[in-house]
Amino acid sequence: MNLDQLRQGIDDVDLQIQRLIERRAELAQQVGRVKKADSNDQPVVFYRPDREALVLREVIDRAQGDLPPKRIARIFREIMSACLALEEPTRIAFLGPEGTFTEAAAQKHFGSAGRPAPQTTIRDVFREVEAGSAHYGVVPVENSTEGVVSHTLDCFINSPLKICGEVEMPIHHNLMAAGAIDVRAITQVFSHQQSLAQCRQWLDANIPQATRTAVTSNAEAARMIAEDMPAGEVWVAIGGDMAAARYDLEFVARRIEDEPDNSTRFLVIGSIEPGPTGDDKTSIIVSLENQPGALYGLLEPFKDRNIDMTRLESRPARMATWAYVFYLDFNGHQQDPEVAALLDDLREQCLELQILGSYPRAVL
Numbered sequence: 190m191n192l193d194q195l196r197q198g199i200d201d202v203d204l205q206i207q208r209l210i211e212r213r214a215e216l217a218q219q220v221g222r223v224k225k226a227d228s229n230d231q232p233v234v235f236y237r238p239d240r241e242a243l244v245l246r247e248v249i250d251r252a253q254g255d256l257p258p259k260r261i262a263r264i265f266r267e268i269m270s271a272c273l274a275l276e277e278p279t280r281i282a283f284l285g286p287e288g289t290f291t292e293a294a295a296q297k298h299f300g301s302a303g304r305p306a307p308q309t310t311i312r313d314v315f316r317e318v319e320a321g322s323a324h325y326g327v328v329p330v331e332n333s334t335e336g337v338v339s340h341t342l343d344c345f346i347n348s349p350l351k352i353c354g355e356v357e358m359p360i361h362h363n364l365m366a367a368g369a370i371d372v373r374a375i376t377q378v379f380s381h382q383q384s385l386a387q388c389r390q391w392l393d394a395n396i397p398q399a400t401r402t403a404v405t406s407n408a409e410a411a412r413m414i415a416e417d418m419p420a421g422e423v424w425v426a427i428g429g430d431m432a433a434a435r436y437d438l439e440f441v442a443r444r445i446e447d448e449p450d451n452s453t454r455f456l457v458i459g460s461i462e463p464g465p466t467g468d469d470k471t472s473i474i475v476s477l478e479n480q481p482g483a484l485y486g487l488l489e490p491f492k493d494r495n496i497d498m499t500r501l502e503s504r505p506a507r508m509a510t511w512a513y514v515f516y517l518d519f520n521g522h523q524q525d526p527e528v529a530a531l532l533d534d535l536r537e538q539c540l541e542l543q544i545l546g547s548y549p550r551a552v553l
């Protein structure tokens with residue numbers, strides 16, 4: 190076939206794809222009407238992360254041809270995002286400002302039809318969702334190089350919100366400046382404290398002379414470089430591609446993170462509790478008495494029931510009675526019989542047990 194014929198073929202296929210997407214959107218709107226009709230005057234829950242995870246896993250399972258399965262799943266992610274927006278425009282609070290990795294994580298999880306609501310602190314993200322001003326929130330929880338974001342875990346302790354999803358993001362850092370600069374002339378480097386820590390060795394080796402200053406986010410650092418730099422100073426920022434694009438900065442060096450597999454895990458928080466999908470995780474917070482064997486008693490039921498713990502984090506207790514506070518992630522959904530039995534075992538071992546949520550394992 191020649192070029193014109195091939196392009197005619199593409200036009201024909203595009204027409205079919207478009208009509209099918211439009212048909213899909215109509216069906217999603219009907220789903221929205223059924224959800225409303227079935228709601229018995231309760232707040233209607235349009236977003237269903239469990240169903241979305243199943244749709245995406247199905248796409249990946251049946252992928253064929255040369256398109257990588259995750260790439261085609263991302264296309265479906267966007268289609269679903271547009272369909273959900275027809276049912277209800279979804280407002281998503283995230284740790285801002287615009288240009289942070291958390292914004293990129295929110296987009297990866299909800300697609301681009303979500304309405305972003307940047308917040309100044311992690312606590313503000315919780316507040317915004319608790320108050321109902323945003324439907325869902327996205328907050329960072331752990332980084333593969335730097336460990337847990339303890340502030341996020343602490344926010345859960347006094348919050349009624351549940352975890353309804355997780356997002357994994359590879360994190361690549363750039364050194365960014367407001368134009369062409371001489372690296373030896375750099376006086377200050379700004380970024381979020383976690384990003385500075387993730388690039389510590391690179392900074393020691395390449396710009397040891399620059400003062401490191403932690404600011405509220407790497408997007409704020411990028412903004413400072415673009416807008417606040419005094420004459421006679423050479424400031425740079427560390428941040429992701431989104432921050433560079435948002436403030437029109439140039440890359441001095443790319444991928445400066447010390448660990449090439451640097452990644453961050455984010456949590457989606459909200460008031461809903463997704464149903465089981467067959468590949469889920471559960472997160473809990475427990476407090477234990479300060480007595481010999483307490484931690485052993487917590488771990489034993491996992492071994493007995495052959496349930497995989499994926500994270501165990503200890504937090505300083507806030508109340509005297511809470512001698513130890515632990516944050517745990519494990520495989521399975523609280524409605525799975527084995528997990529329900531495990532939770533019963535744990536309740537006997539712990540002073541308090543708070544279920545933060547069961548949610549589908551990240552697909553993309």
Ligand SMILES: C=C(O[C@@H]1C=C(C(=O)O)C=C[C@H]1O)C(=O)O
Nearest residue numbers: 217220236237240241269272273
């Ligand atoms: C259409 C639905 O509503 C939303 C949109 C979805 C989709 O486009 O496939 C899936 C789940 C929901 O977030 C549904 O619940 O099935």
